[in-house]
Structure formats: structure tokens, C-alpha cells
Amino acid sequence: MDLLIYNSLTRKKEVFKPIHEGQVTMYVCGPTVYDFPHIGHAKSYISFDIIVRYLRYLGYKVRYVQNITDVGHLLDSGEDRILKGAQKEHVEPMELVEKYTRAYFEAMDALNLLRPDISPHAAAHIPEQIEFVEKLIERKYAYIENGSVYFDVSKYPDYGKLSGRKVEDQQAGARVEVKTEKKHPADFALWKKAEPEHIMQWQSPWGKGYPGWHLECSTMSMKYLGETIDIHGGGMENQFPHHECEIAQSEALTGKPFVRYWIHNNMVLVDGVKMSKSLGNFTTITKALEQYSAEQIRFFVLQSHYRSPVDFGREAIEAAGQGLERLRGTLRNLENRVEQEKEGELISAVKNLVNEYRIKFEKEMNDDFNTPNAIGSLFDYSREINKLLLDDSINKNCFEHVAKSFRRMVEDVLGIKLTVKKEDISASPFIELLLKVRNELRGKKEWQLADLIRDEIQKNGIILEDGKEKTHWTAKK
């Protein structure tokens, strides 16, 4: 069964074939670290996390690079985001970078995202970027103007192939005033001259300055993954100009295709409009995690497709949380039975069930990482498992086999942790003791006291379920 990926470059789903068999090189545009990460980052990076996880599930050796932008990313006003932020917070630019880089990783860890294999910083790759620009000048794709270097878009006829735009159709200066020193409004900065008061500046052959924003991705992608990579991911809003410029400068330099599969994920909306830093309508991940669990947020995000926008609304997130509880219940009950039942033969009906749903899950994931459908099949699977749980004659090994397959899909591929380990709960022995007492009371039909214990325990986040033989307990997430 082939893996199909929607390639933004061709606007078609294509069969995925990496350059080197069994290996995947993947680059994803990372954050500009000048503020706390928000739920837009969450959706974006969860989407790519799933892609990495699924590729690894399929057996590919993936090298996953995601940059940290800490220089050169400018605001409309022409100010560097990092410098502006540092000014605002009265800290050194690199102090700001450190603070928000940590915040970013902490948030990503909290959401159970796999760390990239390499997280290169733009400011740590200035020599490589300078070298990149020098080569472009050498090859006449770039020109120097007043201490800055610009890419000459007219030399690269393919400019616009990713976003489907023609240079002449654009309303130059629609949003930002056109710099007069550029030969053409579409030309973009590779290197910018720094005014003396601009703190972040480096010596270059063209005087003191700093790199243009687009440059870092091309440079670092090539450095760590090679001239042509398999997958480049990013947010849709970066398709133009950012990725278009990356393609232009990279392909101008090497004469080879820069990226084979471009993957763009859609945006997070709030009340139907884009959530963004500039609109100020964003929720930080920390704040979201105060209201919802990490698993719930992941599940909510994955219940819509990565190429669809998702509206971050309370009702929908809570509904997702309820749904997730059902999957949790299934695994919980499976594990209770694994604990309880005796060893035995793996029966073929169980083997077939596991196989059937593994195939369904893979079929959906193979169709451009269709997580909503994959989750749909998990709910069907869950229902089948629940029916199996009704059968008293099934042995431990069967339940173990099913539990393992269920975890593989939900926890390993979707990255959603389903259970809290009982060993991790320090109150564990006391809970056991209370349950013992409560069951004594139940035996004596002292329902009032027994119910009181249950209510009080539940108030402390422990859920009780009275089974036929014993009472099971779990910690609420």
C-alpha cells in the first residue's frame, strides 16, 4: 500500500518515494522565538509530528530538522522581531531568544511532540549564510546595493511556481512600502545592511549586516539534509513569499530541485478568523493547557485534517475530550482484563480483528495522513474491542495482543498517551486500602458509607468502576 502525500508544488496527491530508500530527509519551518508559543504552533507542529511518527512507523529512518529563527525576521516597520522584543523586555537579544526557545520546547514537550533531530539556530549559521550569498552573487543571481544584497527575481523564471503567482500580477507595495534600492519590487533581501544602532550584526564582504529571513532555511536545510530534500513543511501562510524565495535562492544556487514534497498545513482560527500574533487574538499553549489536557488538544487537532483550518472553540474541544475518554476506557478495560485473566492461546478471531483494524488505520494514514478517518476507524475498533471485553472466556494473551495494537496506533502514531501509570501515583497504596474497606462495606450492603468513599475518592480525581470480581480504579487525566 503506497503512502500518498498532497504535494503543494504539484497540487496533487503523489506516491511518496524518498530519494534514498528507507530514509527520509525532512525540514520544517520552526518558530521565531520572540514570544510565547501559541496554539497555532501547536496545530502546525502536531501535524508534522504525526507525519514524522507515521513515517517512522512505516519503518523509514527520518532525519527531522526544524530551525529556530533568532535573527532577520522583520516586522512591517522594518524592525527585527528579536530586537524589538529585547527592547520591550529590557534584555539582551540572545537572552530573549533563550527564554522563548525554552518556552517553545517546554510547550512542545508538554504536548508530547517528538523533538526534532536537529534544531539549528539561524544566528549560529551566519558564515554558512554569507557563503550562500557569495555564491549567488558569483552566479549573477544576486546584486549588491548600498551594503545590502538582493536576489534578482528576473533571473529566476520559475519564481512563483509554488504559490501559482506571477510577479507582474502582484500589487507591489500593497502592504509594505517598496524599498527603492531594489531593482524590482519582487526582489528579496539575502543580506541586509545594519545601521550602527542595530545590535545584531555581523561582518560580511558587504559590510556589517544581518541575513534576510528566507536565507536561513535554505542554508540549514542544505547543510544538514543535502541539496535536495524529501519533505519541506510549514504553514500555508508561508507558501508565499517565504517558501517561494527559498526555492528560488536554493535552486539558483544548485541547479537542482530543492524539495520533492512540499507540505503545508492550515491555520488555527478563533471565531472564524485567523489566529495570529499580529491580530493579538492568540492563546498561548500554557494557557490552553490550563483548560484542557495535552492529549485532548492533540486529539482535537487530529480530528480535523492538517490541510483544513481548525476553529479553536470550547464546545468542540470538550466534545473531542469526551470522545477521547471512550478510547481511554477501552484501553483501561483491556488492561484490567490483562491483569485478571489467565494465560492462553492467541485465538484467530482476535488475531484477525487486530489485523483488520491495523489495515484500516494504515489505509487512512496512507491517504495523505488522514487522521480524522484514522480516528474514525479507531472508534470502530474500540467498539469491537468493547464487545470482546464482554466475553468472559477470552484469555490474557488475547487482550494483551489487542492492547498492544491499540497502543501502537493511538500512543505511538497519534502521540496520545492513554493511561497514567499507577506506579506514578503516590497515593496508590492508600487508594487500594480504601477500596478494600469500601468493598467490605459493600459486602455488608452498607451502601451509604461505600458510596461516600467512592464520592470522596472521585473528588480527588480517581475514577472507580465496580466490576464483577473487583473494583478498578484509574486516575482522571
Add this chain to the structure above:
RNA sequence: GGCGGCGUAGCCAAGAGGUUAAGGCGGAGGUCUGCAAAACCUCUAUUCAUCGGUUCGACUCCGAUCGCCGCCUCCA
């Protein structure tokens, strides 16, 4: 002005030229249960923004209209 996307039940959300339009939440009823909880069963869109067209057949393709959204050198 240019480029692109979306409009599917009370809510979220897949799908796709042709057997019953996934799945989740919510709701209704039932089974089980000391009561709970969980689970299971049944029901909950004759219809896919609107209007035309193509077709033996369209929610799916084409055109128009209405509404919403993104990008056009700031954003994941």
C-alpha cells in the same frame, strides 16, 4: 485587482460521479447494575449554501450567485 480555499445534521468532522452520506460530541429509548460509572443495542441529514448545466446517474464535475476565510513580501 491577482492567486487559493471553504460552505455536509444541534455542534465538531470525513467522504466522494452510482450499493445504506464515515466517525465523535450532544439528545431520545432500551439492556446490564445495590446505586453509580463504563459498556452494549436501537433511533437521531430522503440530504450535502442557492440556482442552472453536463451525465443514464452529482453532494462529488462545470458555470453563475450568495456567504465566510487565507495569501499578495509580518505570522505556525
